[in-house]
Amino acid sequence: LVNTLLEVAKIEAGEYSFSMSKFEISKIIIAIAANFEMQLNEKKIDLKIVLPPKKTYTMADQDSIYRVIYNLMENAVKFTEENGKVIITSSNNGNFIEISVIDNGIGISTDNLAKLFRIDTQYTSKGTKNEEGTGLGLLLCKEMIEINKGTIRVQSEIGKGTSFIFTLPHGSLTD
Numbered sequence: 001l002v003n004t005l006l007e008v009a010k011i012e013a014g015e016y017s018f019s020m021s022k023f024e025i026s027k028i029i030i031a032i033a034a035n036f037e038m039q040l041n042e043k044k045i046d047l048k049i050v051l052p053p054k055k056t057y058t059m060a061d062q063d064s065i066y067r068v069i070y071n072l073m074e075n076a077v078k079f080t081e082e083n084g085k086v087i088i089t090s091s092n093n094g095n096f097i098e099i100s101v102i103d104n105g106i107g108i109s110t111d112n113l114a115k116l117f118r119i120d121t122q123y124t125s126k127g128t129k130n131e132e133g134t135g136l137g138l139l140l141c142k143e144m145i146e147i148n149k150g151t152i153r154v155q156s157e158i159g160k161g162t163s164f165i166f167t168l169p170h171g172s173l174t175d
Helices: 002-012 025-035 037-042 062-078 137-147
Strands: 020-024 046-050 055-061 085-093 096-103 152-157 161-174
Touching: 020 025, 025 037, 025 046, 025 055, 025 062, 025 085, 025 096, 055 062, 062 085, 062 096, 062 137, 062 161, 137 152, 137 161
Parallel strands: 046 085
Antiparallel strands: 020 055, 055 161, 085 096, 096 161, 152 161
16 A cells, blocks of 8 residues: 555656656566466456557556556455456557456446545445455556556446557557
């Protein structure tokens, strides 16, 4: 909690160190998915990764994007029931890459959706196995995505799941 608060404060004060570089987004997605193999197996969650046929590069701070995808994946696993599904997609969308982390978990109410990405109305709830959170991870994700010149949004329905979708500037496409 303290570390996350410090990171948010540093970002808002312009004191967080970002290092922009060109990197392949699919490598980050695959590395993060591998980190969750044990949790996915424990909850019998089916993970599907859908990537474009060509390598997709972005120009962003790799560490912060890793942190964003990791946090969204962690939430997807946390709020998905046993035998559920998590899908991570990456697609080309004009000048941007669009990454989605989708689950068929417990979902978020409309009232609580309005509380996400805000420090003044911190929202947190327990996962399907009573996993705890601080409610600040999504705020940190929003800050990091915006500094990387992207956008983030959420769609959710109680009992049907949640989708977090964010964009990053396109680097280039190669075979």
